[in-house]
Amino acid sequence: MTKKEIASKFNHTEAEEKWYKFWIENNYFKSTPDSREPYTIVIPPPNVTGVLHMGHMLNNTLQDILIRRARMKGYNACWVPGTDHASIATEAKVVNMLKEKGLSKEAIGREKFLEHAWEWTEKYGGTILEQLKKIGCSCDWDRTKFTLDESMTASVIKVFVDLFEDGLIYKDFRLVNWDPKAKTTLSDEEVIYKEQSSFLYHINYPIKDSGETITVATTRPETIFGDVAICISPNDDRYKHLVGKKAVVPICNREIPIIEDEYVDPEFGTGCLKITPAHDENDYKIGLKYNLEMLDVLNEDATLNEYGLHYKGKDRFVVRKEIAKELEENNFLAKKEKYTNKVGTSERTGEVIESRLSHQWFLKMEDLVKPAIKSVLEDKEIALIPTKFENTYRHWLDNIRDWNISRQLWWGHRIPVYYLDKNKEKYVVAETKEEALEKAQKINASLTINDLTQEEDVLDTWFSSWLWPISVFDGISNPENEEINYYYPTQDLVTGPDILFFWVARMIISGYKFRTEKPFSNVYLTGLVRDNEGKKMSKQLGNSPDVLKLIDTYGADSVRVGLMLSTNAGNDLLFDESLCQQGKNFVHKIWNSFRLIKGWEVSDKNEHPKAKQQLVNWYENKFYATLEKIEKDFENYRISDALMNAYKLIWDDFCSWFLEGIKRTGEKDSETHKQVWSFFKLNLQLLHPFMPFLTEELWQLIKDKNDDNSICISSFPKNKNFDKKEVKDFEYIKDLITKLRSIRKEKNISFTEKIDIYTGSKKPKGVANFQESFMLSASIEDIKDKEEIPEESNHSSFLVGTDEYFILTANVDAAQEREKLQEELSYLKGFLLSVEKKLSNERFVSNAPEKVVEIEKKKQQDTLEKIASIEKSLKMLS
């Protein structure tokens, strides 16, 4: 390629399409077990109906960086993609779609409904995976899984049957969280408590055969139809005489007993609690304790049933208002006060949940949870990053309750329970209906397949995703297969802390239960993406930028860089579009550095060979020094720091110091060319995990026949010993050059005008080592002994570390110069004072470690030298 053909700008749109296709065609992301060490990540499967948002972009970019780096480091890198059927969320969408067509799920029935759902899934299900390709994700797409796939379903069903046979799954009739909109139960984790301003209603209940009334306070007057008792505290003298009497429930005129129980707090409200066991967790417990009747007054859609009398069929919130009015009109309402309380809502539909009595399936957690606690908190087999989440993890597992795994939905894994009778009292659990029949016939030989009816409910979505790291390798149904033995346990899991319980903890539990081994070694928990005002990005708020549009505008690499620059594990990140611009600027910078080098012609002449060699030696050392830092950052999952270190290496060290330095050396021989290009390649390889498209494009432009066909399978730079002193000395040179530029600017001396500088007779080490490149970079004619400064001349001085430098200036403002020196002098004297104070403090000298005292002594020495030097200059000025 000749100079003219190089585009002045990187065309990201073209490159992204071209190179992604190239990677796929060459199967670079494909993984099969071999003799190499595996490095495996399973994707947190996004909802099949999902579209890419900033959260996906964040955690999938992180995964891609980790997997690309591992691949380049020679691991057999395997990133398994897939999607989750998201039972309730997807079902809700399909229901809405049907509604628009004037259909309802009840009207069309289970089978037809599932047909629609599958249709929907096929139509939209691939969207999010296609979007992941746009951001560069290097997944092994041949492995794409869906939690409702046949093999995945088989795993779920087998697990259910096994757990049932272990006695860990049971059916129970109890109070559960009920979502009246989706008409299904929810697990405790799916209930989000939200603060709400409401009213506390004080309602008078007449006492039977007495003129007295007893007043209870409730936020839910519509549930009085379900009242079965009134409860007071045993220590409450106000009501003691009423215990054992009957109260009459207003409106429905039912008589209920007055009982006492420790649970009631006499301080709260009126000190009297109405007991509605079918609609409140605590009332339920009291109901069980005293064997009270459970009156369920609500339908499954939270309208009142026949117990609600004339309110029958009306919604609970409508009734709340109306009944308050009716109570008031009949003088039952003593008081209505404003009150703030927390109300449980459904995570998926947002609907206020009800506590509802129903038959559900539960998984016993008590024993299952034990290895999960031990492995993370005691044995440290699994690291949570950052570690602060260990507390949350511990708390949840310590207080875990049995997991309600059944859902009254259709979209999901249908529970493999087969009832033998109409009353659903007898049942068998089996993987297939045929097996179920065999089992059933052992109970009753006369049964036929038509007598069996399968449980209507499906399983909680998380009951399939908790198997994900195992089931994607078919490790449940086929526990000894090559894949599971090779890839499991996986290495890193990257996800948000919001699903630590839903998913991460349960995967750990299932890992030990079904594989007797952890599912992964490290869990990197990202923060939430917020906007620049600190608000959580969400569809509802409309503050989430369209990721695809961002990619279109800035390029995938730029958005990746922008996002990664501001992410540290566990902390939320405030996303601002200007970060993408920063990413784009970086892309542009790299592209242009390529254009510069490409433009250099090879020459026989070798001007300034020493300067070139110094720069080459330095950059090599600097590169490996930085690489060591970056590797450490990766070890600690400090991806943002790793990127920033690379960013500064490329922009400041490579472009501003190295290339600028080389540029000034004039003609470049072939050896220099070779070295510059080899550095450039190393830079690209270092950057590839962060910026896959740009680096591939450049790799293709510069690679030679010995290089790998794609950068993504080339080697990541390997740590190498480097000369620390060399790196440090050059930092000194940078400092010196910066100060020279500053003083030139101040004195109006052009940067290119060659000048002499004066310093001590013994040149500072840094200068000695980099003399030629320094003189070239700083436009220095000669470095002279300060004794040689002409007597009558004007000059300015400055310090680098403890070394003093002078340059001659045409017409120095002596007064100004003196003032500058004076200022510096007084600072140094003050500093000296504090150092000497320390050193004369006996307690410091005797208590502080020797090393620290030495350092102070050195400081003292250096400062004294500096002061002497400045005082001398001041004398010369006068």
Place this chain on the structure above:
RNA sequence: GGGCACUUAGCUCAGUUGGUUCAGAGCACUUGGUUUACACCCAAGGGGUCGGGGGUUCGAAUCCCUCAGUGCCCACCA
């Protein structure tokens, strides 16, 4: 109500076991710059009592106490 974090430059954040001239980075900002890599740029520069107060120590951004503010998680108070 309980628990866990956090508060450092205009913004977003680093700051390892208290100790090098330790108060840092990136962005933003100010000033100057169009000699062919890049104005998506170059060069230089300004900017912070480390949330307030108290304590421990020879020495505190770092450890302890306290106050204030912010965020998250958990919890059945009608």
